[in-house]
Every structure is written in structure tokens, then in C-alpha cells.
Amino acid sequence: MFQLETRPVPSATMRLLSPLIAALLMLASGFVLFTLLGQPALKAFYVFFVQPLTTLYGVGEWLLKATPLLLCSLGLLIAYRANVWNIGAEGQLVMGAIAGGGVALAFPDVSASWLMPAMLVAGVAGGMAWAALPALLRTRFHTNEILVSLMLVYVAGLGLRFLVNGPWRDPEGFNFPQSRMFHEAAILPLLHPEMRVTVAGVLALMLVGLIWLFLSKSWLGFRLTVAGQAPAAARYAGFGERRNVWIAMLISGGFAGLAGVAEVAGPLGQLQPSVSPGYGFAAIIVAFVGRLNPLGALLASLLMSLLYLGGETAQMELGLPAAITGLFQGLLLFYLLAADLFIHYRVRRSERAPAAVLKEATR
Amino acid sequence: MNEGLILALLLSTASAATPLMLAALGELVTERSGVLNLGVEGMMLVGAVAAFATMSQTGSPLLAFGVAMLSGCALSLLFGVLTLHLMTNQVATGLALTLFGVGLAAFVGQPYVGGVVKGVEPLLFGLDPITLLAFVLCGGLWWFLGKSRAGLLLRAVGEKPAVADAIGYPVRRIRYLAVLFGGAMAGLGGAFLSLVNTPMWVEGMTAGRGWIALALVVFATWRPERVLLGAWLFGGMTVLQFHAQALGLAIPSEFLSMLPYLATIAVLVLICRNPRTILLNQPLSLGKTYHPDR
Numbered sequence: 062m063f064q065l066e067t068r069p070v071p072s073a074t075m076r077l078l079s080p081l082i083a084a085l086l087m088l089a090s091g092f093v094l095f096t097l098l099g100q101p102a103l104k105a106f107y108v109f110f111v112q113p114l115t116t117l118y119g120v121g122e123w124l125l126k127a128t129p130l131l132l133c134s135l136g137l138l139i140a141y142r143a144n145v146w147n148i149g150a151e152g153q154l155v156m157g158a159i160a161g162g163g164v165a166l167a168f169p170d171v172s173a174s175w176l177m178p179a180m181l182v183a184g185v186a187g188g189m190a191w192a193a194l195p196a197l198l199r200t201r202f203h204t205n206e207i208l209v210s211l212m213l214v215y216v217a218g219l220g221l222r223f224l225v226n227g228p229w230r231d232p233e234g235f236n237f238p239q240s241r242m243f244h245e246a247a248i249l250p251l252l253h254p255e256m257r258v259t260v261a262g263v264l265a266l267m268l269v270g271l272i273w274l275f276l277s278k279s280w281l282g283f284r285l286t287v288a289g290q291a292p293a294a295a296r297y298a299g300f301g302e303r304r305n306v307w308i309a310m311l312i313s314g315g316f317a318g319l320a321g322v323a324e325v326a327g328p329l330g331q332l333q334p335s336v337s338p339g340y341g342f343a344a345i346i347v348a349f350v351g352r353l354n355p356l357g358a359l360l361a362s363l364l365m366s367l368l369y370l371g372g373e374t375a376q377m378e379l380g381l382p383a384a385i386t387g388l389f390q391g392l393l394l395f396y397l398l399a400a401d402l403f404i405h406y407r408v409r410r411s412e413r414a415p416a417a418v419l420k421e422a423t424r
Numbered sequence: 425m426n427e428g429l430i431l432a433l434l435l436s437t438a439s440a441a442t443p444l445m446l447a448a449l450g451e452l453v454t455e456r457s458g459v460l461n462l463g464v465e466g467m468m469l470v471g472a473v474a475a476f477a478t479m480s481q482t483g484s485p486l487l488a489f490g491v492a493m494l495s496g497c498a499l500s501l502l503f504g505v506l507t508l509h510l511m512t513n514q515v516a517t518g519l520a521l522t523l524f525g526v527g528l529a530a531f532v533g534q535p536y537v538g539g540v541v542k543g544v545e546p547l548l549f550g551l552d553p554i555t556l557l558a559f560v561l562c563g564g565l566w567w568f569l570g571k572s573r574a575g576l577l578l579r580a581v582g583e584k585p586a587v588a589d590a591i592g593y594p595v596r597r598i599r600y601l602a603v604l605f606g607g608a609m610a611g612l613g614g615a616f617l618s619l620v621n622t623p624m625w626v627e628g629m630t631a632g633r634g635w636i637a638l639a640l641v642v643f644a645t646w647r648p649e650r651v652l653l654g655a656w657l658f659g660g661m662t663v664l665q666f667h668a669q670a671l672g673l674a675i676p677s678e679f680l681s682m683l684p685y686l687a688t689i690a691v692l693v694l695i696c697r698n699p700r701t702i703l704l705n706q707p708l709s710l711g712k713t714y715h716p717d718r
């Protein structure tokens with residue numbers, strides 16, 4: 062007979078171990094899944110998780126896909142710490158891409174060095190503006206930010222489709238729904254000539270440090286964390302809830318917007334009807350698997366990026382559907398949530414059935 | 425306007441409203457038991473792909489709808505085990521369920537992209553059996569939640585699980601049943617999309633309807649009869665979007681497609697504007713984990 066028992070103190074070891082357990086369980090499920098699909102599991106594992114990283118180009122792709130995941134999740138982890146459920150990062154990313162890309166399209170003849178910073182600022186502002194809507198509606202009208210931020214994902218996507226189908230369509234693009242290619246000054250420099258990853262990767266890495274400082278050393282970061290973990294204490298200390306919602310939404314929106322503009326000014330080089338394969342949603346998983354911690358998010362974003370890359374490689378090499386990536390991502394989060402049980406509870410094995418104990422006691 | 429056109433508009437509104445109504449009614453029962461399942465979108469998508477796959481393999485609509493409901497149940501069971509037994513956070517688990525469902529549906533549906541199946545025939549007054557079922561369900565739930573003893577028990581569990589537990593009612597079992605019902609209805613709503621609305625499978629074809637259904641539950645202030653009103657409102661919006669071009673409205677199609685999402689936000693603002701509306705109607709223990717500490 063097994064019983065769940067509340068731990069006197071939440072286990073710090075389990076808090077760190079549970080993402081690892083989740084990743085291992087995900088791999089085990091992958092083993093079963095590959096076998097069911099009639100693939101030799103070991104070869105499939107190699108193709109999925111190792112082969113993508115055997116070339117310099119592959120490593121570049123790995124870092125390239127990790128960048129938007131990391132950027133989005135850095136913002137989201139702050140929001141989730143404050144118990145503000147922004148799940149519309151995908152839409153904020155799209156708005157960042159529209160705003161930043163709009164600057165590039167508005168100044169096609171400018172090759173001055175102010176153009177790129179202006180694009181990045183516009184991207185951040187675009188993401189922030191899109192996140193400001195759910196913040197405004199929650200603080201003014203008490204609407205649920207989960208539903209509003211999610212609805213805005215669809216609105217942003219349709220807005221982008223309108224732009225690339227209509228006013229921003231490349232006149233020389235054979236009627237394809239996409240903008241013209243950005244000129245050189247509107248493209249982020251590459252880190253290495255053989256890789257597609259841009260300086261945005263380094264920027265994201267620097268922001269990891271900045272967010273770590275913000276959360277562990279700053280008053281504002283402390284405030285947000287308290288508001289999330291002990292709302293009653295936060296109210297008692299006079300930390301206004303409205304301001305926390307605004308700050309959490311704006312920061313997470315800004316980061317997602319930055320990710321968006323970095324995509325269009327990086328690997329895409331233009332605005333397309335779809336600028337992200339769901340990075341904004343996958344970043345939710347990254348934030349959780351990374352334990353709402355910036356360093357954890359860095360590691361988790363590398364794992365999730367490998368899942369994207371592995372899905373593509375497995376499609377090309379083994380003919381497996383690329384959608385397997387989403388399946389793995391969902392499984393990872395499920396396993397994490399289940400493993401988290403052992404942070405607060407432990408399993409006790411009662412040696413004898415309660416009835417037997419009772420009998421002995423009354424003897 | 426002639427009568428034929430009005431009838432056609434009404435019929436297409438009905439079929440646009442049905443998937444929303446089914447999913448929202450299922451989620452309403454789940455939420456009334458105190459459990460918030462944000463995985464509706466994922467369960468609908470999996471229902472849609474399961475129904476389509478079954479239909480193209482067997483050609484039996486009955487079997488297809490059945491399999492869709494079962495697969496919705498299976499996903500909600502997963503959610504139930506995690507939230508009710510392993511006591512995970514309901515918001516995070518629901519999000520995980522949606523992300524997982526989107527991935528699973530895309531994975532299972534890959535071979536069926538571009539396939540065609542025969543649509544379901546109308547049964548009565550040009551309405552298909554599932555649309556009729558949705559109406560019956562709405563009335564039935566109104567009776568069940570408001571008038572029946574079992575419904576009262578369900579509501580008690582949603583308001584004060586500790587009290588229901590103390591009197592001796594099986595809180596966890598009741599919540600499981602409510603969660604499973606929500607899963608079955610979301611699966612059925614999804615099946616309606618891929619078999620009746622547009623008899624085909626497209627990745628992500630629910631396009632946020634699961635989330636709109638969640639908003640409908642709030643709009644309906646957790647009352648089944650008001651879900652009917654909300655679903656028809658949204659159904660009408662979807663139909664308007666298809667007929668706007670025919671009516672000569674020169675609005676780009678993308679803006680028309682935004683309508684249901686913007687309307688959802690507008691409706692949420694209207695209902696939530698007064699915090700007391702929500703406070704008075706929302707099940708007290710909604711979204712809170714209940715752990716019977718013994």
C-alpha cells in the first residue's frame with residue numbers, strides 16, 4: 062500500500078531533478094513511439110537527437126531555433142512568477158515582427174547604423190503594445206488574461222496575413238503573399254559565416270544574465286515574485302496588484318516582440334504569412350521546464366530547440382511526420398507536471414494495512 | 425430578403441454554433457464541479473482528427489462520433505489523473521493538454537491531410553442529428569444542474585469540496601465524471617467540425633474554438649441555457665463572415681475572420697466589467713486543487 066504524504070519542507074533536490082526525470086521519461090516514450098512506428102529505435106534516436114548536431118551548420122541551426130524560445134521564455138517566466146498568465150507570447154512575437162519589419166520596409170534606402178536599433182526598439186514596442194491590451198482589460202475590467210492574450214494571437218496572425226497579402230506585398234514577388242526581402246542594413250549580422258544564427262543569440266544570452274540579476278537583486282523582481290507566491294503577503298506589504306500585472310505583461314510582451322523582430326531580421330529576412338512555428342507556445346513549456354529560472358530556461362530552450370531540429374531531421378531521413386515535435390513537447394510538460402508532485406509530497410509505504418495496526422493496538 | 429435566404433442563414437448559424445455549444449456545455453459541467461480544464465482546444469482537435477480518421481477507414485458516422493468522444497475522454501482522463509490524483513496545477517496542466525493535443529492531432533492526422541469523406545446527412549428540418557442533440561443536451565443540463573439531486577451534488581462539490589467530502593460524497597469520483605463528460609463533449613464538438621461543418625481534416629482546424637468555448641462558459645455565467653444564446657451569437661458572427669462578401673461589403677477577409685476573436689474579448693469585457701457578476705456565479709472552488717488530508 063502506497064500513500065502520499067505532505068513533505069514538511071518542499072524538496073529542493075526534487076525541484077532540480079524533476080525536469081531531468083521529465084526529459085528521461087520523454088526519451089523513454091520516444092523509444093516506445095519509434096518502435097511502434099516500425100523504426101529501429103536506436104537509429105531513430107541517433108537521427109533525432111545526435112545527427113543534427115554533428116555539423117557546424119547543424120549546431121548553428123540549434124542555436125538559431127533556441128534564440129526565440131529563450132527570448133520568449135525569459136519574459137514569460139517573469140510573468141508566471143508573478144502569477145500573471147500571459148499565454149499569448151505567440152501573438153506578441155508576431156506583432157514584434159510586424160512592427161520591426163515595418164520599420165525595415167519604411168526605410169528601404171537607409172543604410173545608416175540607426176536602422177537596426179530602431180527596428181529592435183519597434184519590435185519590443187510592438188510586443189509590449191500587444192501585451193498591454195490584456196493588461197489593460199484585466200486591470201480595468203477584470204477579464205481573464207489567459208483568454209484575452211490567446212484571442213489576440215489569432216488577431217495578430219490575421220493582421221500579418223492581411224499585410225503580406227495586401228499593402229506590404231512585394232510588387233516583384235510573383236504574387237506570393239510576402240514582403241520584399243529586407244536590405245542589408247535591416248538584417249542582423251551572422252555570428253559565423255557557416256551558421257545562420259545571428260547576434261540575437263548573444264543578445265539573448267546577455268539577457269539571461271540581466272534577468273537573473275533582475276530577479277535576484279532588484280526590488281521590482283522581488284516584488285513580482287512575492288506577488289506570485291504569496292498574494293496575501295504582497296497585498297499586506299502594499300504591492301499594488303495592478304502595477305504587477307502591467308509590469309509582468311509588458312516585460313513578457315517586450316521579450317516576445319524582440320524574438321519576433323529578430324526572426325524577421327534574421328533567418329527569414331522578410332515578412333511572411335507565418336513567422337514562427339509556435340515558438341511563443343513552446344516557450345511556455347521552456348519556462349516551466351526551466352523552473353521559471355533564467356539559467357534553467359537557457360538549458361530548456363536548448364532541449365526544445367533540439368526537438369524542433371530533430372523533428373525536421375527525422376522527417377527528411379526517416380520519413381517520420383514532423384508533427385512528432387509537438388507530441389514530444391507536450392509529453393515533456395506532462396511528465397514535468399507529474400514529477401513535480403514529489404516536490405511537495407513523498408510516497409510512503411505503509412508496512413502493514415491500517416486494519417492490522419489497529420488490531421494490534423487494541424489487543 | 426426572401427425566406428429561403430433567411431432559412432439558409434439560420435441553418436448555417438446552427439451548424440456554426442453546434443461545436444461551440446457542445447464544447448462549452450461539456451466544459452460548463454467540468455467547471456461546475458470545481459475543475460478548470462483549459463485543454464478544450466486540444467481535446468476538440470483530437471476529436472476532430474479521430475472522427476475523420478475513423479470515418480475514412482470505416483465509413484460509419486456513428487462509429488466516428490463514438491471514437492471522437494472516446495478520444496476526448498481519454499485526453500480528459502489524462503488531465504483528471506494529473507490534476508485530481510497527482511494534484512498538479514490545473515491551469516498549467518490544461519495548457520499542457522492543449523499543447524499535447526495540438527501535437528498529437530497533427531501527428532495522427534498527417535496521412536489524412538487532403539482526404540475527403542462523405543458528410544453527415546440532415547435528419548430533421550435540414551438539421552443534422554448532432555445539432556439536434558446539442559439542443560437536447562442544453563435542455564437536459566438545465567434540468568440536471570438546476571433540478572436534479574445529482575446536479576445539486578455536482579454543484580456542491582464545485583462550491584465546497586471539503587463539505588461534500590465531510591458528508592461522505594466521493595469528491596474525486598464526481599470530479600472525474602465531470603471531467604470525462606467535458607472531454608467527451610469537446611471530442612464530439614471536434615468531430616462535428618471535421619465531419620459536418622467541413623468534411624475534411626486540416627491541421628489546427630479548430631482555430632481557437634476551444635478557447636472561445638471557454639469564454640462562452642464565462643459569458644453564460646455558468647448556466648447552460650445561456651450557452652445557447654452565446655453559441656448562436658458566435659455562430660452568427662462566423663456566418664456573417666462568409667456572407668459579407670456576397671452582401672457586397674468591401675472589407676478584407678482577414679478583418680472579417682478577426683470578428684469571432686474580437687467579439688470574444690468584447691463579450692468577456694461586458695460580463696467581467698462588474699466583478700460581482702463573476703463572484704456571484706463562478707463555482708467557489710474553481711481551479712483550486714482539493715487534497716483530502718487524512
